[in-house]
Amino acid sequence: MKKNSFYLSSNNKLSDVIKSDLSLELSELHDFINQSPLGLIRANKWGKIIMLNAFGSQIITPIAIVLKQSPTNILDIIGAIEPELKEQIVTYKENHGTICDNRVLSVNHVGTHTLYISFTIKKIAVNTFLYAFLDYTETHNSEQEVKELNEQSALDAGRLEMATGILHDIGNVVMAFGTEVSKLRNMQKWTEIKEIQKLIALIEAKKYAIDSSIGDRKAEALLSFLSAMTKSLEQKKILLNTAVDKLYNTTSHVQEILNIQRHYVAGKESGKRTEVKLENLINDSFSIQQKSLTKRNILFVKDIDNSIPTIQVDKTKLIQVFINLLRNAIEAFDEVVDDRKRIIKVMATYLEDDRIIQLIFIDNAIGFDSQIGHVLFERGNTSKVTGTGFGLNNCKEIIESHHGSITIESQGKQLGAKVIILFYLSKLKNEHL
Amino acid sequence: MGTQIICFSDTDLGSFLRASSSEALDELDFGVIGMDRQGVVCEFNRYELKLASLKRENVIGKNFFIQIAPCTNNNLIAGKYLQSAQKTDVILDYIFTYRIKPTSVRLRIIIDLNEKKQFLLVQQQ
Numbered sequence: 281m282k283k284n285s286f287y288l289s290s291n292n293k294l295s296d297v298i299k300s301d302l303s304l305e306l307s308e309l310h311d312f313i314n315q316s317p318l319g320l321i322r323a324n325k326w327g328k329i330i331m332l333n334a335f336g337s338q339i340i341t342p343i344a345i346v347l348k349q350s351p352t353n354i355l356d357i358i359g360a361i362e363p364e365l366k367e368q369i370v371t372y373k374e375n376h377g378t379i380c381d382n383r384v385l386s387v388n389h390v391g392t393h394t395l396y397i398s399f400t401i402k403k404i405a406v407n408t409f410l411y412a413f414l415d416y417t418e419t420h421n422s423e424q425e426v427k428e429l430n431e432q433s434a435l436d437a438g439r440l441e442m443a444t445g446i447l448h449d450i451g452n453v454v455m456a457f458g459t460e461v462s463k464l465r466n467m468q469k470w471t472e473i474k475e476i477q478k479l480i481a482l483i484e485a486k487k488y489a490i491d492s493s494i495g496d497r498k499a500e501a502l503l504s505f506l507s508a509m510t511k512s513l514e515q516k517k518i519l520l521n522t523a524v525d526k527l528y529n530t531t532s533h534v535q536e537i538l539n540i541q542r543h544y545v546a547g548k549e550s551g552k553r554t555e556v557k558l559e560n561l562i563n564d565s566f567s568i569q570q571k572s573l574t575k576r577n578i579l580f581v582k583d584i585d586n587s588i589p590t591i592q593v594d595k596t597k598l599i600q601v602f603i604n605l606l607r608n609a610i611e612a613f614d615e616v617v618d619d620r621k622r623i624i625k626v627m628a629t630y631l632e633d634d635r636i637i638q639l640i641f642i643d644n645a646i647g648f649d650s651q652i653g654h655v656l657f658e659r660g661n662t663s664k665v666t667g668t669g670f671g672l673n674n675c676k677e678i679i680e681s682h683h684g685s686i687t688i689e690s691q692g693k694q695l696g697a698k699v700i701i702l703f704y705l706s707k708l709k710n711e712h713l
Numbered sequence: 714m715g716t717q718i719i720c721f722s723d724t725d726l727g728s729f730l731r732a733s734s735s736e737a738l739d740e741l742d743f744g745v746i747g748m749d750r751q752g753v754v755c756e757f758n759r760y761e762l763k764l765a766s767l768k769r770e771n772v773i774g775k776n777f778f779i780q781i782a783p784c785t786n787n788n789l790i791a792g793k794y795l796q797s798a799q800k801t802d803v804i805l806d807y808i809f810t811y812r813i814k815p816t817s818v819r820l821r822i823i824i825d826l827n828e829k830k831q832f833l834l835v836q837q838q
Contacts, residue, residue: 303818307766310812310813313813314783314810314812314813315783329815331813331814331815332808332810332815333780333784333810333813334783334784334786334815335784336784336809336810337784337807337808337809337810337815338784338786338787339783339784340808341786341787341789341807341808342787342789345789345805345806349808350813351807351808351815352808352817352818430826469827538769598832
């Protein structure tokens with residue numbers, strides 16, 4: 281049969297052709313609605329489902345079964361999820377109109393997870409309602425993740441702002457303190473000693489005159505007294521100068537640390553990727569930990585390959601990792617009781633063929649059981665007596681956010697530890713490569 | 714088969730169905746869909762063709778859950794069928810959407826991992 285043709289053969293009646301075409305169109309329409317990627321239900325005012333497409337059944341039938349409701353009555357199903365919406369539908373007075381538009385209902389799917397279904401419900405005739413719906417769970421969960429990330433970012437920004445404020449306040453106090461220490465240092469002329477020495481010279485020159493006027497050997501006694509006073513003052517001078525120098529150096533170091541920290545939090549840079557030289561970050565980490573290294577008599581050795589290219593990183597985050605790793609290595613010496621030579625070595629090499637930067641922190645401190653290396657990065661796990669187990673976990677998260685990897689190993693107790701960080705430059709945005 | 718009457722809820726129906734020809738399956742008064750483990754149709758008996766207003770040549774070789782009955786493409790039916798890791802013979806009530814008319818059906822999923830052909834049976838309620 282030739283469809284839609286104006287000329288019909290004598291055997292075909294016009295009505296048969298129209299009937300056939302309508303039947304085909306109806307079949308296509310059914311398929312079109314049935315395969316639509318949106319749940320569609322046509323129901324009467326009591327909720328009885330008159331029409332239902334495939335996607336609709338795919339979503340609504342399991343929900344009805346879980347909620348122990350009839351899968352052929354949409355009002356019962358909605359009533360079991362949100363009774364207010366059922367009431368809204370039942371009491372809707374108009375003959376036509378939208379009852380709700382993209383209203384998200386949550387269904388606790390027994391034994392698995394919560395489903396979020398977005399419903400649009402319209403009254404399309406006196407006794408006819410159209411329900412259009414789709415599974416909104418994935419979108420809802422993505423939106424939740426974005427919301428949580430935004431909240432976390434806001435929290436980080438708040439912390440950063442607070443940290444900046446604290447650093448600023450501490451900086452001001454330390455600056456004032458440093459000024460006083462500098463003044464004190466400049467005051468250490470000890471002119472009194474020079475004056476006494478002049479007096480000693482004078483007494484020596486007038487020794488006989490003094491003896492004859494105030495008594496025999498009195499000048500000698502006076503000289504002895506003044507020499508003892510000079511010696512005492514000289515000792516005090518050395519002690520005080522040493523103390524003031526130490527105070528001055530410590531204040532300078534605190535100021536240096538504050539300057540580094542200010543640099544890292546300046547402009548709320550956390551999260552921002554900037555081009556940095558890894559060596560600079562390592563130097564800054566060392567400066568911050570320098571006092572602790574000196575206090576524990578630990579030799580810090582650095583071996584950085586000059587060919588390492590600059591990389592795009594979040595330097596605020598990355599320095600946290602380096603400081604943390606250095607601190608761990610330093611504190612690992614607290615449990616060492618023998619008199620071994622204490623060394624922390626940081627090595628960085630560039631594996632050019634694979635475009636990988638390999639960074640190794642190695643120490644000869646207490647180490648740990650060789651079996652537990654892989655679990656130390658899990659939140660809450662630590663090998664330290666006073667550790668919380670959050671530091672290494674944070675390090676791992678930060679390194680992985682830079683598409684890198686981090687591993688820690690030890691040959692066993694007393695045998696030191698080695699942390700290996702790999703940065704894959706092919707995965708890091710790097711304009712110089 | 715002689716005069717043997719086969720019912721939807723008969724025990725050990727899987728063995729019978731696997732041993733039956735397409736013509737024999739056409740004689741049954743419930744729907745029989747034979748598929749591989751991925752849901753690709755190899756049998757679709759006359760009862761189910763009629764119920765779904767489909768032609769055999771339009772269903773053989775197609776994925777049942779995606780191309781023929783997307784209303785079953787959820788954890789309850791497709792999930793149960795595709796993720797079954799053991800011999801399964803389960804009956805459950807469901808709503809099919811033949812020609813967008815909600816139709817209450819009883820489904821029976823018969824899976825034997827040692828066999829190539831698995832079955833989904835349909836009985837109109």
